[in-house]
Amino acid sequence: AQAVDSHSAHDEPSSGHNTSNKSIMSNDSSSAPGYTRPDMTSSFASVQSTSVSVSSNHSSGHLQQNYVEESHDDERKGLLKDDGGGEGLSLYENDEPEVQAPEPEPEPKPEPRERRGRSRRSSTSVQFAEYIFSLVDFQDLVDTMNDTHAQAKMQILCCDAMLRLMKTPDGMRDFSEVRGSVTVIDAIDEHFKSRDLLMAAYELLSYATSVSIAVKNHVIEFDGIVLSNRVGQEYVTDSELSQLVWKVISNCCDGTNRTKQVVDKNVVSYVLHVLCCEDICTGTQGAAVDCMANIAKHSSKGRIQFIQGEGMSVFVPFMFMTESIGLAQVQCCGLISALGKDDKLNDSLIGEGCLLQVNGAMSAHPKDPDVQEACCKAFVALMPMGHQEIMEFGGFGFLAAALENHQNNGSVLKEVLYVIGKLIRCDSLYPQMISTNFPEIRQHLQHASMSYPACKEKCDFILDRMSVR
Numbered sequence: 229a230q231a232v233d234s235h236s237a238h239d240e241p242s243s244g245h246n247t248s249n250k251s252i253m254s255n256d257s258s259s260a261p262g263y264t265r266p267d268m269t270s271s272f273a274s275v276q277s278t279s280v281s282v283s284s285n286h287s288s289g290h291l292q293q294n295y296v297e298e299s300h301d302d303e304r305k306g307l308l309k310d311d312g313g314g315e316g317l318s319l320y321e322n323d324e325p326e327v328q329a330p331e332p333e334p335e336p337k338p339e340p341r342e343r344r345g346r347s348r349r350s351s352t353s354v355q356f357a358e359y360i361f362s363l364v365d366f367q368d369l370v371d372t373m374n375d376t377h378a379q380a381k382m383q384i385l386c387c388d389a390m391l392r393l394m395k396t397p398d399g400m401r402d403f404s405e406v407r408g409s410v411t412v413i414d415a416i417d418e419h420f421k422s423r424d425l426l427m428a429a430y431e432l433l434s435y436a437t438s439v440s441i442a443v444k445n446h447v448i449e450f451d452g453i454v455l456s457n458r459v460g461q462e463y464v465t466d467s468e469l470s471q472l473v474w475k476v477i478s479n480c481c482d483g484t485n486r487t488k489q490v491v492d493k494n495v496v497s498y499v500l501h502v503l504c505c506e507d508i509c510t511g512t513q514g515a516a517v518d519c520m521a522n523i524a525k526h527s528s529k530g531r532i533q534f535i536q537g538e539g540m541s542v543f544v545p546f547m548f549m550t551e552s553i554g555l556a557q558v559q560c561c562g563l564i565s566a567l568g569k570d571d572k573l574n575d576s577l578i579g580e581g582c583l584l585q586v587n588g589a590m591s592a593h594p595k596d597p598d599v600q601e602a603c604c605k606a607f608v609a610l611m612p613m614g615h616q617e618i619m620e621f622g623g624f625g626f627l628a629a630a631l632e633n634h635q636n637n638g639s640v641l642k643e644v645l646y647v648i649g650k651l652i653r654c655d656s657l658y659p660q661m662i663s664t665n666f667p668e669i670r671q672h673l674q675h676a677s678m679s680y681p682a683c684k685e686k687c688d689f690i691l692d693r694m695s696v697r
Contacts, residue, residue: 360385366393366406373411380422383415387428394436404442409433413452416459423469426459430472437479444480453477453493460498467509470502474515478522487526496523496533503542510550517543518559524566531570540580547585554596557589561602568609578614582606583621590626597640600630604643608650615654624651624662631672638680645676645686652693659693670694 360382363369369386376382390408393399403409412429419425433452436443447453460473477495481487502508502516520539523530534540543563550556564582567573577583586606593599604627607618618624627644634640652658662669670691677687 360389363389364393366390366402366408369393370406370408370411373415377415377418380419380425383419384425384428387412387415387425387432391428391432391435394432400436400440400443403436404440404446407446409436409443409446409452410450413447413450413455416455420459420462423463423466426463427469427472430459430469430476434472434475434479437476444482444486447476448480448486448489453480453490453495457493457495457498461501464502464505464508464512467511470509470512471515474512474519478515478519481519481522481526484526487523487530491523491527491530491533496520496530496537496539499523499534500537500539500542503539503546510546510553510556513546514550514553514556514559517546517556517563521559521562521566524563525569528570531567531573534567535573535576540576540582544580544582544585547582548588551585551588551592554593554599557593557599558602561586561589561599561606564606565602565609568606571612574610574613578610578617583610583614583617583623586610587621587623587626590623590630594626594629594633597634597637600634600640601643604630604640604647607647611647611650611654615651618651619658619661624648624666628666628669628672631669631676635672635675635679638682641676641680641683642686645673645683645690648690649686652690659690663694 360369360372363372369390373383373386390403390412394403412432416426416429433443433447437447456473456477460470460477463469463473477490481490499516499520502513505513520530520534524534543560547557547560550560564577564586568577586603589599590603607614607623607627611618627647630640630644634644648662652662673687673691677684677691
């Protein structure tokens with residue numbers, strides 16, 4: 229009992245670190261007769277406590293390092309030797325390894341605040357959308373856009389709702405009466421950097437300007453064209469948005485007065501800029517060409533600006549590079565037809581190779597009715613000066629092929645017959661040349677005359693001329 233008490237007294241940690249270290253390494257009472265092995269659980273706890281005390285009192289860690297090294301040496305021997313050479317003490321009772329305390333489980337992390345915020349915003353957006361789409365009056369939508377003009381999301385929702393209402397009976401009339409297009413233009417100006425808003429706004433305006441004269445006037449009057457020039461230049465590489473912008477401008481060029489105002493906004497220079505850029509999608513360039521065709525139909529000033537701005541030097545290569553794209557060829561032929569209305573420009577167009585490009589388009593797309601029809605209109609525009617080139621460079625062969633390939637398409641036949649009728653009026657030798665080189669044309673003309681009464685008069689005229697020797 230005395231030995232146990234003595235050992236317990238030595239095992240109690242003292243306030244000084246030297247004493248603690250000595251009580252661990254020197255157990256004099258263990259050599260006394262009748263020594264009984266004590267319970268080492270409390271002793272091991274004392275060792276751990278002492279180690280913590282040593283570590284906390286010596287920031288340098290020298291004593292802790294010495295103690296750990298000694299402990300490791302004794303563990304390799306399997307004993308802890310005392311100073312008196314008595315019986316050794318095992319560090320672990322029953323030589324069992326130390327049991328490590330389980331690490332506490334990490335507390336579950338709360339969901340990020342950002343995610344909760346997104347959920348709330350999504351819910352709020354749904355509520356806004358439901359509210360806006362419940363509105364059935366354009367004035368309410370315009371008021372909402374004005375009240376929330378700084379919020380791009382609300383502007384987008386209102387534009388979508390307006391576009392939906394436009395397609396209802398009297399919807400376009402109500403939209404123009406409240407000047408909804410003016411509010412949309414203001415939204416474009418305020419949120420110029422928001423592509424989503426620009427897409428929604430120009431989708432609305434492209435539809436509205438295609439059916440409403442009042443909206444066209446509002447777009448021109450309230451600087452919609454100037455703003456569209458800015459958007460088109462800023463987003464020139466964005467094909468989808470750029471094509472909508474050019475469609476709005478093109479829709480506004482449907483009359484002499486409106487086209488004059490559009491030309492005064494410096495639109496032609498932007499057309500030339502788009503055609504000169506190499507990294508732009510052909511869809512965007514084709515939309516610009518289509519817009520220029522509408523300008524050229526109604527504005528001599530626009531035609532002159534295009535020619536004097538070296539427009540042909542970039543337009544003809546574009547038509548050549550896009551020969552395999554049917555839509556681009558239709559758009560290019562439309563511009564040739566519009567420019568050819570000015571007889572003074574015929575020589576320039578033919579000299580730049582436009583007639584050869586039209587031949588190439590007819591050859592590349594023999595089964596495409598839209599391309600064939602557009603090419604025939606281009607031939608007519610170039611006819612006063614270019615009839616010889618049409619006959620000499622194989623143009624009539626493409627016309628004869630169109631009669632055969634589209635004998636069941638009255639629209640194409642009408643345009644082809646109009647070109648042939650003008651050709652045989654240009655030179656008295658042409659009817660005989662046609663009859664000799666294209667004998668099968670008689671059968672196609674007779675079929676067209678019988679199948680389409682609207683074409684009968686033209687067919688009979690051509691057949692009559694071909695019969696004269």
